[in-house]
Amino acid sequence: MLPSVGIVKILCKTLREFPVQALVVDPVMVSTSGDVLAGPSILSVFREELFPMADIITPNLKEASALLDGVQLETVDDLRSAARLLYDMGPKNVLVKGGDLPDSSDAVDILFNGDNFYELRSPRIKTRNTHGTGCSLASCIAAELAKGYLMVSAVKVAKRFVETALDYSKDIVIGNGLQGPFDHLLRLKGHSQDCHGLQAFNPSDLLLYAVTDSEMNKKWGRSITDAVKAAIEGGATIVQLREKDAETQDFLESAKACLKICHSHGVPLLINDRIDIALACDADGVHVGQSDMPAHVARTLLGPEKIIGVSCKTPEQAQQAWVDGADYIGCGGVYPTNTKENNITVGLDGLKTVCMASKLPVVAIGGIGVSNARIVMEIGVPNLKGVAVVSALFDRECVLTETRKLHAMLSESNIDGTLKKL
Numbered sequence: 387m388l389p390s391v392g393i394v395k396i397l398c399k400t401l402r403e404f405p406v407q408a409l410v411v412d413p414v415m416v417s418t419s420g421d422v423l424a425g426p427s428i429l430s431v432f433r434e435e436l437f438p439m440a441d442i443i444t445p446n447l448k449e450a451s452a453l454l455d456g457v458q459l460e461t462v463d464d465l466r467s468a469a470r471l472l473y474d475m476g477p478k479n480v481l482v483k484g485g486d487l488p489d490s491s492d493a494v495d496i497l498f499n500g501d502n503f504y505e506l507r508s509p510r511i512k513t514r515n516t517h518g519t520g521c522s523l524a525s526c527i528a529a530e531l532a533k534g535y536l537m538v539s540a541v542k543v544a545k546r547f548v549e550t551a552l553d554y555s556k557d558i559v560i561g562n563g564l565q566g567p568f569d570h571l572l573r574l575k576g577h578s579q580d581c582h583g584l585q586a587f588n589p590s591d592l593l594l595y596a597v598t599d600s601e602m603n604k605k606w607g608r609s610i611t612d613a614v615k616a617a618i619e620g621g622a623t624i625v626q627l628r629e630k631d632a633e634t635q636d637f638l639e640s641a642k643a644c645l646k647i648c649h650s651h652g653v654p655l656l657i658n659d660r661i662d663i664a665l666a667c668d669a670d671g672v673h674v675g676q677s678d679m680p681a682h683v684a685r686t687l688l689g690p691e692k693i694i695g696v697s698c699k700t701p702e703q704a705q706q707a708w709v710d711g712a713d714y715i716g717c718g719g720v721y722p723t724n725t726k727e728n729n730i731t732v733g734l735d736g737l738k739t740v741c742m743a744s745k746l747p748v749v750a751i752g753g754i755g756v757s758n759a760r761i762v763m764e765i766g767v768p769n770l771k772g773v774a775v776v777s778a779l780f781d782r783e784c785v786l787t788e789t790r791k792l793h794a795m796l797s798e799s800n801i802d803g804t805l806k807k808l
């Protein structure tokens with residue numbers, strides 16, 4: 387908040403003397419609640435001195451209008467024209483925030499970098515807790531840029547953060563004012579206890595990730611609950627129900643029964659593909675692939691506490707998973723597999739490339755078993771946390787024996803540079 391010309395001039399002089407790596411300017415003039423925070427005398431010094439130094443400026447609708455001498459901004463096309471005119475004032479990027487745009491069910495923001503326009507949409511969240519959203523967005527962009535991310539990524543992460551946090555805290559009541567702040571600490575909430583007494587997501591849970599397969603269990607004449615019990619007894623640290631052919635009602639009943647078994651052993655249970663089943667049985671989370679429900683939609687539906695995993699074969703997909711609010715990624719097939727048809731194999735090199743690009747913990751999947759799990763785990767990247775296995779556990783006569791063998795092997799492998807013994 388820069389309320390006087392003198393203060394802006396001092397700031398600009400100081401920035402010239404002590405240049406910063408990235409400058410995010412939120413030209414605070416009119417708050418979402420309508421309060422005037424800086425008068426019109428500030429406009430010329432913003433335009434002429436501060437904006438040309440900025441990597442990005444982030445005006446809301448009213449501020450963009452004030453900076454453009456009161457021009458009416460009523461449509462997404464108007465936002466685009468405004469972004470272009472503001473860009474001509476010298477900043478490297480312009481984000482015009484259309485949260486106050488009339489007649490739009492989405493919150494639409496326009497990012498313009500001189501070459502391209504990006505239309506960023508998120509569902510409009512009905513809440514009184516919008517106080518400080520603009521400041522939070524700008525601060526989050528600054529934090530992402532400080533971490534070295536490109537502008538488009540930084541803006542997307544910031545917008546997703548604000549959207550998720552707004553949704554998460556839409557009903558909280560803080561203070562007596564008309565507007566409350568939203569809860570900025572939702573990411574930290576992941577470390578709290580959930581209502582089942584299970585610790586929220588811990589990346590080391592990915593160590594021995596058992597993925598069920600109804601066909602395999604049928605073939606060996608066992609129920610899904612017996613299969614899950616045996617895998618947990620053998621040392622599985624997380625379980626995913628991947629029941630491709632199950633009827634919805636059967637799937638839901640099995641999921642409820644498996645959840646009881648998993649929780650009685652402190653093991654998280656995820657559901658593959660089916661957000662509806664995960665919601666209906668209150669599972670610990672879901673795993674989605676590139677053609678399943680987008681992870682950011684799953685996050686909105688499941689809320690901040692649930693675990694979301696995304697299948698990724700490329701660094702770009704890994705970056706998107708992070709932007710979308712996932713907790714981990716599954717990378718593979720590392721080796722060829724008969725379990726998933728037409729699955730492209732990425733090999734150990736592909737796995738390493740994805741791990742190195744990923745800000746999220748990674749579990750390797752595809753053709754992995756006792757014979758090769760050690761080689762996979764020893765590729766030497768700290769965020770590779772474990773292996774996800776289907777046939778090596780469930781297409782075998784004794785799930786317990788196979789899980790024990792794999793568990794013993796993983797316990798001895800050199801993970802994160804430290805010899806791990808479970």
Ligand SMILES: Cc1ncc(COP(=O)(O)OP(=O)(O)O)c(N)n1
Nearest residue numbers: 658659673674675676697716751774
């Ligand atoms: C841990 C883990 N990683 C990857 C996958 C594969 O998910 P997807 O690409 O959606 O394919 P399907 O399993 O749905 O056939 C997974 N399930 N688990």
Ligand SMILES: Cc1ncsc1CCOP(=O)(O)O
Nearest residue numbers: 719723725752753775776777
């Ligand atoms: C679901 C999936 N996604 C990538 S490979 C794969 C199948 C893994 O099964 P298996 O462990 O039997 O190779």
Ligand SMILES: [Mg+2]
Nearest residue numbers: 659674675678
């Ligand atoms: Mg899937």
